[in-house]
Amino acid sequence: MAESFPEIRASVRRLCAEFPGAYWQALDRDRIYPTEFVETLTREGFLSVLIPEAYGGAGLGLGAAAAILEEIHRSGCNGGACHAQMYTMGTLLRYGSEVQKQAFLPKIASGALRLQAFGVTEPTSGTDTTRLRTFARREGDRYIVNGQKIWISRAEHSDLMVLLVRTTAREDAAKPSDGMSVLIVDMKEAVGRGLTVRPIRTMLNHATTELFFDDLEVPAENLIGVEGQGFRYILEGMNAERILIAAECIGDGRFFIDRAGAYAKDREVFGRPIGANQGVQFPIARAYVQVSAAALMVDHAAALFEAGEPCGTEANMAKMAASEASWFAADMCVQTHGGFGFAEAFDIERKFRETRLYQVAPISTNLILSHVATHVLGLPKSF
Amino acid sequence: MKVLVPVKRVLDYNLKVKVKSDQSGVDLSNLKMAMNPFCEIAVEEAVRLKEKGVVTEIVAVSIGPEQAQETIRTALAMGADRGILVKVDGDVEPLAVAKILKGIVEAESPQLVILGKQAIDDDANQTGQMLAALLGWPQGTFAFKIDVASDKVTVTREVDGGLQTVALNLPAIVTTDLRLNEPRYASLPNIMKAKKKPIDVKAAADYGVDTAPRLKVLKVTEPPKRQGGVKVKTVAELVDKLKNEAGVL
Ligand SMILES: Cc1cc2nc3c(=O)[nH]c(=O)nc-3n(C[C@H](O)[C@H](O)[C@H](O)COP(=O)(O)OP(=O)(O)OC[C@H]3O[C@@H](n4cnc5c(N)ncnc54)[C@H](O)[C@@H]3O)c2cc1C
Numbered sequence: 001m002a003e004s005f006p007e008i009r010a011s012v013r014r015l016c017a018e019f020p021g022a023y024w025q026a027l028d029r030d031r032i033y034p035t036e037f038v039e040t041l042t043r044e045g046f047l048s049v050l051i052p053e054a055y056g057g058a059g060l061g062l063g064a065a066a067a068i069l070e071e072i073h074r075s076g077c078n079g080g081a082c083h084a085q086m087y088t089m090g091t092l093l094r095y096g097s098e099v100q101k102q103a104f105l106p107k108i109a110s111g112a113l114r115l116q117a118f119g120v121t122e123p124t125s126g127t128d129t130t131r132l133r134t135f136a137r138r139e140g141d142r143y144i145v146n147g148q149k150i151w152i153s154r155a156e157h158s159d160l161m162v163l164l165v166r167t168t169a170r171e172d173a174a175k176p177s178d179g180m181s182v183l184i185v186d187m188k189e190a191v192g193r194g195l196t197v198r199p200i201r202t203m204l205n206h207a208t209t210e211l212f213f214d215d216l217e218v219p220a221e222n223l224i225g226v227e228g229q230g231f232r233y234i235l236e237g238m239n240a241e242r243i244l245i246a247a248e249c250i251g252d253g254r255f256f257i258d259r260a261g262a263y264a265k266d267r268e269v270f271g272r273p274i275g276a277n278q279g280v281q282f283p284i285a286r287a288y289v290q291v292s293a294a295a296l297m298v299d300h301a302a303a304l305f306e307a308g309e310p311c312g313t314e315a316n317m318a319k320m321a322a323s324e325a326s327w328f329a330a331d332m333c334v335q336t337h338g339g340f341g342f343a344e345a346f347d348i349e350r351k352f353r354e355t356r357l358y359q360v361a362p363i364s365t366n367l368i369l370s371h372v373a374t375h376v377l378g379l380p381k382s383f
Numbered sequence: 384m385k386v387l388v389p390v391k392r393v394l395d396y397n398l399k400v401k402v403k404s405d406q407s408g409v410d411l412s413n414l415k416m417a418m419n420p421f422c423e424i425a426v427e428e429a430v431r432l433k434e435k436g437v438v439t440e441i442v443a444v445s446i447g448p449e450q451a452q453e454t455i456r457t458a459l460a461m462g463a464d465r466g467i468l469v470k471v472d473g474d475v476e477p478l479a480v481a482k483i484l485k486g487i488v489e490a491e492s493p494q495l496v497i498l499g500k501q502a503i504d505d506d507a508n509q510t511g512q513m514l515a516a517l518l519g520w521p522q523g524t525f526a527f528k529i530d531v532a533s534d535k536v537t538v539t540r541e542v543d544g545g546l547q548t549v550a551l552n553l554p555a556i557v558t559t560d561l562r563l564n565e566p567r568y569a570s571l572p573n574i575m576k577a578k579k580k581p582i583d584v585k586a587a588a589d590y591g592v593d594t595a596p597r598l599k600v601l602k603v604t605e606p607p608k609r610q611g612g613v614k615v616k617t618v619a620e621l622v623d624k625l626k627n628e629a630g631v632l
Contacts, residue, residue, distance in 0.1 A: 003415075007457060007574050010417070014568030045571035058571050 016075035056109035066247035073251025253291035421499025430462035460569035486590025
């Protein structure tokens, strides 16, 4: 089947060729943010792909964004440092006022403002989002925010953050999913004035952090939509996020298959290429089958999203299939490379660590299975 | 100044081709096609001349199937202003291409035509030279460096054993070598803009050219498989092998 957006993919491949393995290896060692890579993607317009033309973006659909991220990952680069700049603005675009959109979107499109931090997860509520406790109290023309968030990626590399808070306690809300609101936080204003950002060192270079809110003041005009309706506003963004992360997994999977295939043809042991042994070639072929199947699910979910159809289940299933396919491919690729799979210079071990994340974030596999079991198959609820 | 840049759609240079089992040619079915790398260099050079203010309009031309539109779009995304597709199915030999280009040059009156020195599919390296002959224009082939001044173009050429610099009166033909520049990739906004730029569709007959092949391909074969080498221990052994086994001394 012909690939989608061939001209966009070709440009992204060229761009990524300027950021080879050595670039990522050096950053990875010291957990440094890939500023130059992100600036190049921004300058060449690839991160504003989803922003409508009226606000200075390319006005393309999710399929184009998925193609860009897939190629980034297939090239051995990592979109994790900036993928959120593509879709976090979706909440603002869909539910923000015209004044808010005019104020932020053109600058997000040009890259003058980075909106790539999305604050949902909390240490005490985990995946159970309706139990989040960070609270914003309305006082006149501002909100006073108190609480804590964890795993908030790119907070130090973002000018704005979309923050999900409670504005009504869970006990006092009509439904558990009511009483949450979305605020836009100006990071420059906030840090040191009620917001503390603490980086968390992880097994991959992902610039993730912990956030502490201590009487942080946020202007009330930064509320998106109607107070109390925030949970609904972020759900759509989450579908976009899952589909795009799945596209990154497809790219990772193809990277591992490309590398394993090339190595298996080249590496000679016992007087012949290791790829001549079925014990080596079958796992590569299996990875290809799995990645190909998952890629169809990603395309399907993206098409539903673009058509404005409900796609929560499809986005979840695509993310799960793609993250498992890329993980199988990662493991296969290490095994195919033998000892060299562990060598930094081959990039396999780095990509292996990077792709592992996507079975946990942005939503873990069990929660997807639980959604499918109860919402799709009608099995009894476990929680 | 107007520049004409012909661009050819060829097999993506990253891919390997297989010879068809009947030896009539190579099998291109389902393979990814892209712009000939030397044509990319030609487009890049034209765009740089435009950025310098020397060139005002770049017209990209492709002679080939319907899908060659994609190749023209790539040129438009890099910075060409408009395109002309001369739709021809099947192989078009360099002479037919040069004749069609001559027709386009007569209709468009560019001051400069920049072509790739060859296409990586058949490696003919003929079109630019034939076009120069048909038009009676001067040619600077295998360009390593190009300088355009009002009515002259100075071309530094890659020749065996070094570089040669020639000055040509405009209008002129230039063909690009590998080291002339490094072609850019298109930004997303430019890819979007390219979709809106016009492409005229023409037929070979519009230029009165018959594209029927004049050459007959007898057969196409795979190059011989590379054999493993041997290591020699002494110079004497090497000389002996060159003399008695390879028969080259
Ligand atoms: C590097 C990184 C970056 C991240 N970036 C962001 C970000 O930018 N913004 C943000 O908001 N969040 C971010 N996250 C958070 C991420 O979305 C969560 O870690 C993820 O959703 C899992 O939540 P948790 O860690 O609280 O796990 P928990 O909810 O504590 O779950 C732990 C494990 O138990 C399983 N589990 C829990 N409940 C059940 C159940 N009922 N049945 C079966 N299994 C269950 C889960 O599947 C999981 O495997 C990031 C995380 C990481 C590691």
